[in-house]
Amino acid sequence: MKPSVETxxxxxxxxxxxxxxxxxFTLPTGKIIGIMGPNGSGKSTLLKAxxxxxxxxxxxxxxxxxxxxxxxxxxxxxxxxxxxxxxxPASVWDVxxxxxxxxxxxFKRLTKEDHRMIEESLSKVNMTPFTNRQISQLxxxxxxxxxxxxxxxxxxxxxxxxxxxxxxxxxxxxAIITLLKSMRDAGKTLLVVHHDLLTAQDYFEHxxxxxxxxxxxxxxxxxxxxDILTETYGGTLTTLSKVANxxxxxxxxxxxx
Amino acid sequence: xxxxxxxxxFFTFSEPNVKVVFWGSLILCSISGLVGTFxxxxxxxxxxxxxxxxxxxxxxxxxxxGQQKNPLYLIIGATxxxxxxxxxxxxxxxxxxxxxxxxxxxxxSVFFGVGVLLLTHIQHSGNASQSGLxxxxxxxxxxxxxxxxxxxxxxxxxxxxxxVIFFRGLSLLSFDENYSQSIGFPNELLKLILSITTVTTxxxxxxxxxxxxxxxxxxxxxxxxxxxxxxxxxxxxxxLVISGASGVLGSAISYTYNxxxxxxxxxxxxxxFAFISAFIGRKNGLLKKYLQRSKNNTKILRENTIKLFFNPxxxxxxxxxxxxxxxxxxxxxxxxxxGLSLLKSDKLITTNQGTYTTTSLGIEExxxxxxxHRLWELYISKFMHLQPDHVHDDAEGIEHVITPEIERExxxxxxxxxxxxxxxxxxx
Amino acid sequence: MKHPSLIIAxxxxxxxxxxxxxxxxxGNETPLVVATTSIVADIAKNICSDFAEVKSLMGPGVxxxxxxxxxxxxxxxxxxxxxxxxxxxxxxxxSEILEKLKSSKTVIAVSDGVDHTSIRTINEEADVHDPHIWxxxxxxxxxxxxxxxxxxxxxxxxxxxxxxxxxxxxxAIDSVNQECTKLVASLAVEKRILIxxxxxxxxxGRSYNFKVRGLQGISTLSESGLKDVTDMVNFxxxxxxxxxxxxxxxxxxxxxxxxxxxxxxxxxxxxxGELFSDALGADRTPEGTYLGMLYFNVETVINGLN
Numbered sequence: 002m003k004p005s006v007e008t009x010x011x012x013x014x015x016x017x018x019x020x021x022x023x024x025x026f027t028l029p030t031g032k033i034i035g036i037m038g039p040n041g042s043g044k045s046t047l048l049k050a051x052x053x054x055x056x057x058x059x060x061x062x063x064x065x066x067x068x069x070x071x072x073x074x075x076x077x078x079x080x081x082x083x084x085x086x087x088x089x090p091a092s093v094w095d096v097x098x099x100x101x102x103x104x105x106x107x108f109k110r111l112t113k114e115d116h117r118m119i120e121e122s123l124s125k126v127n128m129t130p131f132t133n134r135q136i137s138q139l140x141x142x143x144x145x146x147x148x149x150x151x152x153x154x155x156x157x158x159x160x161x162x163x164x165x166x167x168x169x170x171x172x173x174x175x176a177i178i179t180l181l182k183s184m185r186d187a188g189k190t191l192l193v194v195h196h197d198l199l200t201a202q203d204y205f206e207h208x209x210x211x212x213x214x215x216x217x218x219x220x221x222x223x224x225x226x227x228d229i230l231t232e233t234y235g236g237t238l239t240t241l242s243k244v245a246n247x248x249x250x251x252x253x254x255x256x257x258x
Numbered sequence: 259x260x261x262x263x264x265x266x267x268f269f270t271f272s273e274p275n276v277k278v279v280f281w282g283s284l285i286l287c288s289i290s291g292l293v294g295t296f297x298x299x300x301x302x303x304x305x306x307x308x309x310x311x312x313x314x315x316x317x318x319x320x321x322x323x324g325q326q327k328n329p330l331y332l333i334i335g336a337t338x339x340x341x342x343x344x345x346x347x348x349x350x351x352x353x354x355x356x357x358x359x360x361x362x363x364x365x366x367s368v369f370f371g372v373g374v375l376l377l378t379h380i381q382h383s384g385n386a387s388q389s390g391l392x393x394x395x396x397x398x399x400x401x402x403x404x405x406x407x408x409x410x411x412x413x414x415x416x417x418x419x420x421x422v423i424f425f426r427g428l429s430l431l432s433f434d435e436n437y438s439q440s441i442g443f444p445n446e447l448l449k450l451i452l453s454i455t456t457v458t459t460x461x462x463x464x465x466x467x468x469x470x471x472x473x474x475x476x477x478x479x480x481x482x483x484x485x486x487x488x489x490x491x492x493x494x495x496x497x498l499v500i501s502g503a504s505g506v507l508g509s510a511i512s513y514t515y516n517x518x519x520x521x522x523x524x525x526x527x528x529x530x531f532a533f534i535s536a537f538i539g540r541k542n543g544l545l546k547k548y549l550q551r552s553k554n555n556t557k558i559l560r561e562n563t564i565k566l567f568f569n570p571x572x573x574x575x576x577x578x579x580x581x582x583x584x585x586x587x588x589x590x591x592x593x594x595x596x597g598l599s600l601l602k603s604d605k606l607i608t609t610n611q612g613t614y615t616t617t618s619l620g621i622e623e624x625x626x627x628x629x630x631h632r633l634w635e636l637y638i639s640k641f642m643h644l645q646p647d648h649v650h651d652d653a654e655g656i657e658h659v660i661t662p663e664i665e666r667e668x669x670x671x672x673x674x675x676x677x678x679x680x681x682x683x684x685x686x
Numbered sequence: 687m688k689h690p691s692l693i694i695a696x697x698x699x700x701x702x703x704x705x706x707x708x709x710x711x712x713g714n715e716t717p718l719v720v721a722t723t724s725i726v727a728d729i730a731k732n733i734c735s736d737f738a739e740v741k742s743l744m745g746p747g748v749x750x751x752x753x754x755x756x757x758x759x760x761x762x763x764x765x766x767x768x769x770x771x772x773x774x775x776x777x778x779x780x781s782e783i784l785e786k787l788k789s790s791k792t793v794i795a796v797s798d799g800v801d802h803t804s805i806r807t808i809n810e811e812a813d814v815h816d817p818h819i820w821x822x823x824x825x826x827x828x829x830x831x832x833x834x835x836x837x838x839x840x841x842x843x844x845x846x847x848x849x850x851x852x853x854x855x856x857x858a859i860d861s862v863n864q865e866c867t868k869l870v871a872s873l874a875v876e877k878r879i880l881i882x883x884x885x886x887x888x889x890x891g892r893s894y895n896f897k898v899r900g901l902q903g904i905s906t907l908s909e910s911g912l913k914d915v916t917d918m919v920n921f922x923x924x925x926x927x928x929x930x931x932x933x934x935x936x937x938x939x940x941x942x943x944x945x946x947x948x949x950x951x952x953x954x955x956x957x958x959g960e961l962f963s964d965a966l967g968a969d970r971t972p973e974g975t976y977l978g979m980l981y982f983n984v985e986t987v988i989n990g991l992n
Contacts, residue, residue, distance in 0.1 A: 054439045070442070078440035089299065089433045090490045099430055103441035107427045135488045155441075264913070273916040274950030275943055378754060384747030384935070384965065393909075393937065400912040401940040509912065517903070518911040 003066050005030040005159050005190040006051055010060030013046050017249040019213065020046045023060070026209060026218040028192070030065075030158075033185050035205030035221075036194045039234050042212045044194040045081065048161050051192075052078045064159060074104055077157035079148050081164050087136050087144060094132050096147050097122055100154025122153040125180060142173030149177060153184075160184070162193045166200075178204055201225065264514040275400075276513065279520065282402040282410060283505035286466050287524060289414045291479035291501025292421060293459045295494045296452055298480040299432040303473070304359070305344055308366045309460045310472035312343030314373025316461075317394050318380060329409055329465075336461030337454070343369050344453050370469075397468030397521030399509065410462055417455045421494075424451055429490050466505075467521035474525045475501060482532040485539025504528035556600065558658050561627045562589070563597030564606055567616045568624040573685050577615045625685040631657040632678035633668045639679045640672070646679035717841065720766035722777050723750045724966040725820050726796060728976040729830055730770055732855040734837060737844050738768075746968045749935040751906045754779050763787060768840060770833060773797030774805065774817035776964070778905060792840050799832020800825045806888055808904060816904050818964070820976070822889035823863040827856055862977045863893075866984040870894045877991050881922065881930040883941050886963040894984070901940050910940050919947035922955055929958030929990040935965045958990020 004027045011024040021043035028034055036044050049055040051062045053069050065072050077100070100122065101115045123129045126146040131139070136147065145165055152160055166174050181191055181204075195201060201208065201221070208224050210216040210233040217224040217233070247253065271277045297306045313336035320335025343365050350361040377395075393401075421428065427448045430438045439445050456476075464472050479501035483493045508524030538545045566586050569576045578586070580598075587594055598614060601607045606620035616624065634656050635649040644652075660668070669675075678684055717738040721727035727742035734740060743759050744750055750772070755763070760783065763769060769787055771777055773795030777784070787793050797805070797819060804825045806816035820826045834852040838845045870878075878895060880887055884902035891898035901918055902910045922930070922944070930945065932938045941957075948955045961983050967973030973982045 049436070052440045054436050073442045076440075078437060080434060080436045080440075084436060085434050086301070090484070090488045090493050091429075091433060092489065095490075096433075099434070099437065099441075102426065102430065102443070107424065107443065137488070151437075273919065273947065275915045275919060275947040276912065278943070278946075279912055378756065381752060381754075382745070382748060382756065384745045393939075396909070398909065398939070400910060400915055401943045403939075403943050403946050513912045513916075516911060516913045516917065517908060518913065519909045520912055 003030060004028055004063075005034075006062060006064055006192065007066070008047075008051070008060065008062040011047070011050055011057050011062055012059035013043070013050050013055055014058045015046075017252060018245045019248070021050070021211070022214045022245075024211075024215050026215060028190075028209070028218075029207060030190045031185065031188055032207045033181055033191045033193065033205050034207040034209065035201055036192060036209045036211060037196070037198070037201060037233070038211035038216070042233075044211055045163050047209075047211065048078070048163050048192070048194060052076070052161055054078075074155075075158045077103075077152040077155040077160045079152045079160065079162040079165060082141065082145055082148060082168065084163075087139070089136065091136055092133050093123070093128060093136060093139070093147050093150075094119065096136060097150045097154050100151040103155045103157075118156065119150075119154050122150040125153055126150045127176065140170070141168040142170045145169050145177065146173060149180070158188075159190045160192065162191065164194050164196060167196065198230070261514050265510050268510040268513045276509075278402050278404055278407055279399055279509050280506060282407045283399055283466055283509045283520070283524065284502050285407070285410045285414045286463050287475060287479075287505025287528075288498045288502035289410075289417055289459050290463050290472075290475045291483075291497040291499075292418065292494055293452075293456050294476035294478075294501070295480040295483070295490075295497045296421075296428055296432055297456060298477055298484075299429075299490075300452075303477045304362045305347060306456065306460070306476040307473035308343050308347060308362055308369075309340045309457050310464065310469050310476070311366045311373070312369035313337075313340045313457075313461050313464055314394060314469050315339050315369055315376055316373075317464075318373055318376035321380060322376065329406055333409070333413075333458070333461045336464070337457050339369065340457035340460055341453060344457065373469075393468075394464050395469050396519065397464065397466050397471065399466040399520035399524070400512070402466070406465070413458060413462060417459060420451055420455060424448060425491075425494075428452060467524055471521055471525045475504075475528065478525075478528045478532050479504070482528070482535045485535035485541055485543055488541055500531055501528060504531060554658075559593065559597045560600045560604065560606075561623075561658055563587075563594065563601055564616075564620055564624045565627050565631075567607065567614075567620060568628050568685075569621075570682065573625060574621060575616050577613055579613055583614065627657055629685050630660045630665055632682065632684045633665065633672065633675070634660065635678050635680075636672055636675055636684075637668055649679055717767045718765055719768045719770065719837075720762055721769075722753075722771040722780065723964065724748075724974075725964075725976055725979075726770050726772050728966065729796070729833055729855070730768075733830075733834055733848055733851045734768075736847060736851070737841070741766075744965060746966055746974065747934045748965050749906055750776050750964050751778050753777065755783055767791065768837065769793045771795055772817060772819075774815045774819070775905075776817035778907065792836065794833050794836045796826075796829035796833055799829040799835075801828065804828075806892075814904075816885070816888055818886045818889055818904070820889075821887060821980075822893045823859055823980070824893070825889070827859055830856060830859075858977055862980055866894065866981060869984050869988050873988050873992055879925055879927050879991075880987060881918070881927060881941075881944075882961060882963065883933045883936040883938070884963070886933070887961075890983070896987075901944065902936075906936055915940065915944055915947065918944050919951065922948050923951060923953045926953075927955060927991075929956050931958050931961045931987065931990065933961050933963040934967065935963055959986035961986060 006028045008024050008026055012022050013020050024047060036047065038044055046055060050057045051064070051069070062069070064076055069076065097119050098111065098115075101111055101119065105111060105115065120129070123132060126149050128143065128146050128150060131143065136144065139147065149165065152162075165177060169177070181193070185191060193205070195204065202225055205221050207219065208221050209218045210224060210229060212233050217229045267273070268276055268280070271280065294306065297303060316335035316337070316339030317332050319339070320331045324331045347358070347361045347365050350356050350364070351358045356364070427438070427443050428451070430443060431445060431448045435445065460472055460476065463475055467475055479497040480493070482500050483496035486496060487493050504527040505524050508527040509520050511527070512518040512520040512523040535543070537543060540546065566583055567576045567578070583598075584591065584594055589597065598607070601620065602609060605617055606623055607614045607616055631653045634653040638644055638652055639646060639649050676684055717734075719730045719734050719738045719740045721730045721740065721742050723744050724742050724746055727740060730740045741762060743755070743762070744753055763783065769784070769791060771780075771784055771793070774797045775781060784793060797817070800819060804822070805819065808814040808816060819829065830852065834848055838848050841848070875895065879897045879899070880891060882898070882900050884906050885898075885900035885904045887896075887898045887900070890896065899918070899921065901914060902908055930941060932941055945955055945957070962973055962979045966975065966979050967982075972978035
């Protein structure tokens with residue numbers, strides 16, 4: 002069974018300190034996988050590194066056993082909702098259409114088929130009545146659904162989502178998780194950065210627990226234990242953070258050539 | 259009157275120099291508005307200011323090295339230092355503890371300072387008849403010649419073509435850089451295109467409006483366009499049109515009297531457009547908000563006044579003198595008078611020697627508003643679990659907001675009730 | 687750092703010692719005369735150079751209207767014994783410095799020697815006058831006399847020399863003026879219209895009976911607007927002027943756009959030559975002296991318009 006995402010010694014350094022350190026895991030396909038950890042534990046960074054938005058300083062990742070470049074059309078990224086200025090002059094339709102640019106590239110025009118896919122994505126997230134609405138006039142939950150529709154329009158096999166449930170009303174959250182589950186049932190793999198421990202067990206069958214380093218990874222039933230959660234959320238490893246501080250202050254390289 | 263004749267003679271190209279300045283400012287300013295749209299959307303307006311100031315040392319250096327004021331060399335010099343300045347701002351922000359706005363202030367002042375230094379040096383060296391570089395600080399549009407205009411046209415066309423071709427990528431980059439990267443768009447190339455077109459536009463534009471005012475010409479048209487449209491393509495086109503029009507109008511105004519500088523007038527015109535748009539613009543305009551609020555207040559006054567005429571016993575016609583209705587209401591005298599005249603002009607009441615009587619239209623209207631009030635009271639007492647004595651104030655406000663559709667939904671949801679929380683009848 | 691206080695003391699004394707520039711012993715050093723423009727410096731060179739060192743702030747081709755004094759200039763002015771400037775705000779951006787210097791040294795304005803009624807007033811209330819007085823030889827000579835007298839007051843020991851030099855200078859000025867007048871006579875009166883980049887030549891026009899018109903005003907600080915350009919184009923066409931003149935210290939672009947405008951309207955007008963307006967030419971050329979400059983200008987204008 003081909004893994005969905007694999008990482009090897011994945012390390013990203015910000016301002017001379019590692020944000021994620023030596024992340025090593027292999028994730029299955031066809032599951033909803035949660036990535037969780039305390040604030041600043043590098044969850045967004047991990048997604049961005051896998052997505053190629055940030056270059057890892059050390060290590061690498063593979064998607065479906067290949068380099069990201071070769072399978073880009075199979076991977077879809079849903080950024081954090083607040084990473085974008087929603088005051089931008091665009092309609093709901095315009096944003097979802099961006100999902101088709103992944104295959105169309107910079108220049109190719111959108112075809113009837115593309116239009117159909119956009120409409121279909123909009124209806125899957127129940128945003129069809131808002132198709133021509135300005136994105137500045139949307140609520141938080143509606144904005145998140147637009148992002149989701151954009152990702153759906155890409156028709157990918159792997160979806161990386163950064164905190165899709167933040168600032169979203171309960172009804173929308175329900176709708177989204179239902180949609181994700183149906184996507185999973187259709188064979189898609191979903192990697193979701195999440196913040197709420199209370200819903201984690203319900204949403205995710207597989208989990209990655211992160212605190213700058215990998216604390217645990219595996220089926221939820223195995224890793225969602227008191228000990229592991231304590232280790233994840235109970236503060237940083239003091240020695241590890243001391244080493245990180247020395248790296249930063251003295252400007253040491255992490256690896257030698 | 260003379261002002262108008264001069265404007266007329268400007269637009270009829272009665273003078274060849276006028277024709278040159280007309281085309282030169284039209285092209286320069288239009289390009290500036292187009293390129294500035296992306297600067298604004300990417301929230302890099304301050305960078306526009308940095309570039310404007312940073313072109314000065316490039317122009318001075320080009321002159322010192324080339325020893326002649328060939329406009330092409332000067333534009334190349336300006337483009338180089340302009341581009342270096344943006345690169346430095348980004349580099350410093352990324353690789354040091356210095357924040358973006360500090361880096362901007364730093365680079366802007368350093369580059370401008372070096373520019374002034376070099377200019378002063380040139381001034382002292384006595385090559386004044388060949389330099390005239392001082393004019394770059396405030397622009398000298400009136401001295402444009404045909405070769406300038408040709409240069410602007412060619413470069414302007416290239417810039418426009420680039421932007422049109424890459425419009426999709428540039429828009430996505432401006433909206434969601436992370437997503438753009440994730441779908442494999444060539445972000446570095448797109449950023450390079452934007453920065454080169456911006457810097458070149460500034461390098462050309464400073465000849466008309468000068469270094470100090472250039473950033474206004476870059477940003478203001480796009481900011482103005484945002485008050486009229488919520489779509490990116492119309493916004494870019496509108497910004498181009500507004501800035502081009504400002505270029506032409508500013509030049510025209512500067513033509514009406516002797517000794518008037520063209521560059522500053524262009525900036526005054528475009529700023530005026532922006533102020534007016536902020537006020538009357540279709541999207542987010544202040545005037546629109548004011549008018550809507552005024553409309554709301556009129557509706558509220560009308561409904562509150564007719565409410566006073568509601569007859570709970572007969573649900574029919576009522577008649578009051580002014581003092582009686584005034585005693586009943588909680589309004590000020592003047593407000594009540596205004597409300598009554600509103601009702602009269604809407605034919606909801608008639609007046610006869612100081613007495614006000616409801617018409618059949620008025621009776622219906624009063625019943626409707628009371629019904630809405632009581633339905634709402636019932637709704638919130640049921641679904642918000644409020645006590646009967648807590649629902650009145652809320653309903654006082656909301657009764658004006660309930661549309662006929664909402665009213666029908668309320669009736670359905672409450673199962674066509676007959677009594678409100680105070681046990682009064684709901685009039686149908 | 688063994689004895690920090692001692693080291694600091696040494697450094698302080700050392701730097702004080704090195705700062706001894708202008709505190710000289712009186713009388714022994716050669717007097718330093720600093721002039722602002724090259725035209726004013728010409729006076730100083732002719733009158734004082736046998737006993738004083740003469741330096742000019744602005745070199746050939748430098749525009750005095752825009753000139754900002756550099757740090758080196760201020761040092762030079764501070765060390766000077768005598769400072770000579772044109773006056774009437776020609777050195778527009780140096781007025782504060784010149785005012786400050788008046789309290790501590792001999793500062794002479796050439797324009798102070800000129801009868802107020804001879805000076806062209808632009809705006810009485812704002813105290814704006816045309817400063818280009820060197821183009822009217824008669825009033826410039828008055829200014830020269832004033833400078834001479836002031837210097838004599840400061841250096842009475844050199845009185846005779848100064849007077850002798852002044853008289854020689856004035857005679858030379860007079861003779862060049864006569865040559866110029868002869869030259870001018872060869873040009874018909876109706877052809878005597880002089881167009882230049884800025885209004886520097888009104889006094890010239892007064893002296894030699896020329897109609898004069900500049901694109902910019904009396905200072906190069908003011909920008910010429912689009913209307914000024916088109917008005918000039920029409921003036922040239924209406925008066926059938928065949929040549930206009932650029933200036934060595936002023937950018938040419940504006941005047942060239944006037945020429946283009948005339949061409950577009952079917953009237954050929956060329957650049958008759960480059961005149962020296964606010965500054966002299968390069969050193970060791972004939973135009974590097976006041977007399978040479980005067981004659982060159984007249985010759986260029988007459989040849990250009992004939």
